[in-house]
Amino acid sequence: MSQSKISTDKLNLYYGAKHALKDITIKIRSNTVTALIGPSGCGKSTFLRSLNRMNELTDGVRMEGKVYLDGEDIYGPKMDVTRLRKRVGMVFQQPNPFPMSIYDNIAYGPKVHGVKNKEKLDEIVERSLKQAAIWEEVENQLSKTALGLSGGQKQRLCIARALAVEPEVLLMDEPTSALDPVSTLKVEELISRLKSQYTIVIVTHNMQQAARVSDDTAFFLMGEMVEFDTTARLFVHPADKRTQEYVTGKFG
Amino acid sequence: MRKLKDDVLLCLIYLAAFFAEFLLIGILVYVFVKGFPHISLHFLTTVTSVLEGTVGIAGNLVNTIYMVVLTLVIAVPVGIGSAVYLNEYARPGKMVRLIEFTTQTLSGIPSIIFGLFGMVFFGVTLGLGYSILTGAFTLSLMVLPLITRNTQEALKTVPESYRSGAIGMGAGKWYVIRTILLPSAMPGIMTGIVLAVGRILGESAALLFTAGSGYFLPRSLGGWFHKMVESGGTLTIQLYLSMEKAQYDIAFGIAAVLLCMVFCMNLLTGLLSNKLGDTTDGRG
Numbered sequence: 235m236s237q238s239k240i241s242t243d244k245l246n247l248y249y250g251a252k253h254a255l256k257d258i259t260i261k262i263r264s265n266t267v268t269a270l271i272g273p274s275g276c277g278k279s280t281f282l283r284s285l286n287r288m289n290e291l292t293d294g295v296r297m298e299g300k301v302y303l304d305g306e307d308i309y310g311p312k313m314d315v316t317r318l319r320k321r322v323g324m325v326f327q328q329p330n331p332f333p334m335s336i337y338d339n340i341a342y343g344p345k346v347h348g349v350k351n352k353e354k355l356d357e358i359v360e361r362s363l364k365q366a367a368i369w370e371e372v373e374n375q376l377s378k379t380a381l382g383l384s385g386g387q388k389q390r391l392c393i394a395r396a397l398a399v400e401p402e403v404l405l406m407d408e409p410t411s412a413l414d415p416v417s418t419l420k421v422e423e424l425i426s427r428l429k430s431q432y433t434i435v436i437v438t439h440n441m442q443q444a445a446r447v448s449d450d451t452a453f454f455l456m457g458e459m460v461e462f463d464t465t466a467r468l469f470v471h472p473a474d475k476r477t478q479e480y481v482t483g484k485f486g
Numbered sequence: 487m488r489k490l491k492d493d494v495l496l497c498l499i500y501l502a503a504f505f506a507e508f509l510l511i512g513i514l515v516y517v518f519v520k521g522f523p524h525i526s527l528h529f530l531t532t533v534t535s536v537l538e539g540t541v542g543i544a545g546n547l548v549n550t551i552y553m554v555v556l557t558l559v560i561a562v563p564v565g566i567g568s569a570v571y572l573n574e575y576a577r578p579g580k581m582v583r584l585i586e587f588t589t590q591t592l593s594g595i596p597s598i599i600f601g602l603f604g605m606v607f608f609g610v611t612l613g614l615g616y617s618i619l620t621g622a623f624t625l626s627l628m629v630l631p632l633i634t635r636n637t638q639e640a641l642k643t644v645p646e647s648y649r650s651g652a653i654g655m656g657a658g659k660w661y662v663i664r665t666i667l668l669p670s671a672m673p674g675i676m677t678g679i680v681l682a683v684g685r686i687l688g689e690s691a692a693l694l695f696t697a698g699s700g701y702f703l704p705r706s707l708g709g710w711f712h713k714m715v716e717s718g719g720t721l722t723i724q725l726y727l728s729m730e731k732a733q734y735d736i737a738f739g740i741a742a743v744l745l746c747m748v749f750c751m752n753l754l755t756g757l758l759s760n761k762l763g764d765t766t767d768g769r770g
């Protein structure tokens with residue numbers, strides 16, 4: 235396996251008394267797409283959010299164990315959360331463009347991180363929108379509100395927005411579950427293209443999608459990571475019986 | 487049978503709506519018809535003076551503008567600030583609910599009680615006496631709940647996904663509030679301000695013993711500043727005093743002017759919120 239971009243060591247997470255993640259130890263390879271699969275409520279989103287410290291926003295969350303980004307402890311005292319979230323971007327299940335223009339949506343992140351120069355921002359906006367394969371559709375309406383786009387366009391806009399700050403890792407929580415099949419394919423294609431530059435972790439309920447886009451797959455069940463392997467192996471020769479039952483659609 | 491009942495009900499609803507509308511228009515027309523003949527340039531630009539034999543409301547107009555501006559300057563930042571605190575910073579719980587309950591109750595208190603408190607606290611204890619400032623402070627307390635509540639309601643409707651989206655990109659809380667939450671809450675804030683201005687324009691009881699009833703114009707440049715600590719009656723106060731003295735012509739004149747102001751203000755805020763809505767769509 236190539237060098238790991240993100241790794242966790244015995245990660246445990248509690249929502250109050252609820253033990254939501256149990257001893258998760260995983261090594262996510264650089265420049266790959268890693269899919270997280272598992273039945274509803276097994277902790278996929280929770281795990282994803284713990285990779286850029288979004289869980290801290292929730293009251294009553296307690297965490298044990300370590301998460302490393304390039305070997306650096308992201309919960310360590312030296313880690314700056316703003317920097318961390320610049321390096322580890324996030325795309326949500328529901329497309330959530332901000333109530334502002336398409337341009338301002340993309341420029342939002344760079345502005346947060348101190349880019350003020352207009353030309354630089356113009357350049358970032360164009361580059362990000364192109365990267366997210368939505369530039370042709372919106373180049374003539376950059377000043378229009380982003381809320382008027384279609385669902386699929388919104389999601390690609392959100393991907394562009396996340397890319398605008400030049401992250402190293404992209405976390406995607408069921409990015410296509412609210413989209414139609416055509417938009418879904420577009421996003422999937424996008425993901426495959428982006429992995430040369432980014433490390434992507436994607437939560438999905440869609441087995442075919444996991445098989446199509448991911449290199450590695452982790453199967454979660456009731457807060458535990460049952461199995462983690464290359465997608466090819468995990469889908470064809472799962473080591474665990476529960477994994478096999480899940481990927482063949484016997485439960486979940 | 488069902489049909490008939492529906493029809494009768496519908497008829498009654500129309501009747502009620504018609505009646506309400508008719509009443510409103512009736513009052514407006516009545517006031518304007520009685521008031522307009524008394525409005526003249528002279529009436530608007532001079533001050534009532536026995537010596538010069540003039541009757542005018544220029545001083546009251548100026549006082550009203552002072553009162554509105556000063557009150558808003560105090561109440562809007564505090565109101566928005568507390569709404570932001572309650573909704574974005576404070577942990578939801580007993581304390582927040584208590585504060586919310588208090589603000590709600592505050593808006594139901596008769597204004598004369600605010601007047602009493604304002605007179606004693608701002609006027610006497612803080613030594614501001616009968617002054618526009620005392621009045622503005624008093625009215626600030628009165629309109630604070632309007633602004634806080636409307637802002638808070640607006641903040642509550644801002645989707646959680648905007649917050650997590652922005653925070654997920656590394657934005658700090660205050661940055662998110664400034665760039666996303668407050669702009670989204672703008673219509674609500676505007677509603678609060680409009681209601682507040684309406685309240686300020688219409689208030690008499692809370693002002694009579696706080697801002698008093700002065701009606702002179704400042705004579706020097708410094709006077710325009712000093713005016714804040716001088717007694718100054720708003721149009722509504724003057725209207726009240728005119729009625730008391732049975733000067734109904736003046737009273738109707740003032741009433742017509744007040745109605746015009748309310749009308750203009752509604753127009754203005756309509757335009758303003760449209761414009762604000764536009765800029766959030768704008769590039770740059």
Ligand SMILES: Nc1ncnc2c1ncn2[C@@H]1O[C@H](COP(=O)(O)OP(=O)(O)OP(=O)(O)O)[C@@H](O)[C@H]1O
Nearest residue numbers: 249252254272273274275276277278279280281292
């Ligand atoms: N804020 C919270 N407070 C308390 N419990 C929570 C909270 N968020 C999640 N949980 C619990 O933690 C567990 C894992 O939730 P999580 O959202 O990570 O699951 P998931 O695998 O993403 O599910 P889904 O596929 O439905 O999105 C669930 O049992 C859920 O009830």
Ligand SMILES: [Mg+2]
Nearest residue numbers: 278279280407
């Ligand atoms: Mg989830």
